[in-house]
Amino acid sequence: MPERNSWTAPVAEDKVDATIRVPGSKSITNRAYVLAALSARPTLVRAPLDSRDARLMLAALGELGATSEHTADGVRVQPLTPGEGEVAIALGNAGTVARFTPPLAALGARTVRFDGDPAIRRRPLSPLLTALRALGADLDDEGRGAPPFTVRGHGALRGGTVELDSSASSQFLSALLLAAPAFESGVTVRLVGKPPSEPHIAMTLDMLRRFGAAPERHLDEFHVPAASLSLADYTVEPDLSTAAPFVVAPLVAGGTVRVAGWPAETTQPGDWLRSLVRELGADVTLDGTGLTVTGTGRLPGATLDLHEVGELTPVIAALLCFADGPSVISGVAHLRGHETDRLAALAAELTALGGDVTETEDGLRIRPVPLHGGVFHTYDDHRLVMAGAVLGLRVAGVEVENPATVGKTFPGFVEAWDGLLNPA
Known part of the structure; x- marks a missing residue:
């Protein structure tokens, strides 16, 4: 998507009707x-996301010795190969790269310097680094x-048992579990504190099994x-969290949206949207073609x-600004350590457009009032x-600053959103 300072989010002049x-x-x-890089033979990853975060991951793995090539069917990732010398990994603001690649660096024989955007230096990482030590x-x-930091690989990592505080991010746990099959003794992780996003943990365990590992879990x-x-090839599901604004659009504008390819079974946390929009009054159907949502x-x-x-949370908070009554979002204190402090940002920006949104200890309180345009x-x-x-x-007149930042997960989002309101 071309760089633009702002984008005027289009108003729905009629009910939506789009696929x-x-x-x-x-x-x-x-x-x-990551799992392909740790495998014993090349893996074809089919239908992967092509975005800034995904490219940063491929580039990081390349620096660590796992080369990749784009094919007509996806991306073929080669196994990690031994190497020496010093390399630098650019993290951008990608949490998965910052958390999933340091364990891999410790498995090799390179000296690896990690750094990225100013924002990544503010994101929590200390519990993972402590566990790796x-x-x-x-x-x-x-x-x-936090970044910048350096990992000096010595050709192997012994592994063993470690305690981990993953309450700030489930990615700390996933980082250790994904790399664990390559540790000499495997890894046993005992959690201290409850991690957020149980679905992402289930996703990690499921994918480990698909690639041939045998993870076990007993409580924490x-x-x-x-x-x-x-694993010869692996097919990536559509991103259900990225689908969130499209799924909720019929509740705001009325009409019907069909999200093609929605899986019948998945570990993705975004699948919870189906029950949410049904609870909020939408008609929801999931069949072999995808998910259909109709709202009033x-x-x-x-x-x-x-x-x-x-x-x-960001999409749901925006949605609830149009509800018939007040709403409360809770359980998301960890969002203060995401790409930005999402709770503070949402409260500030929604209030600036005329909203009545306040932060709580672990979420937001939203009282619907008329909104107006603005940045x-x-x-x-x-x-x-x-x-x-x-x-x-x-x-009308919502000027969304720096829409190109959505390239982190959906480079074509603005065009797809325009298509939602003006289908061909």
């Missing part, structure tokens, strides 16, 4: 790339617990033994605990771009 295809899941794509990694972060203890991974343009207020699906700042956060688009369905 939408969203790109592959970022969470699944980057997990698949306990498992034998040679790591220097000069006490920051996880064990992944050493194993040789191998009216919805009630709601009290929602989004702890397991926190990434949906909707996005803080280099892709989910805030999507929230701004939802607001624009009913509010």
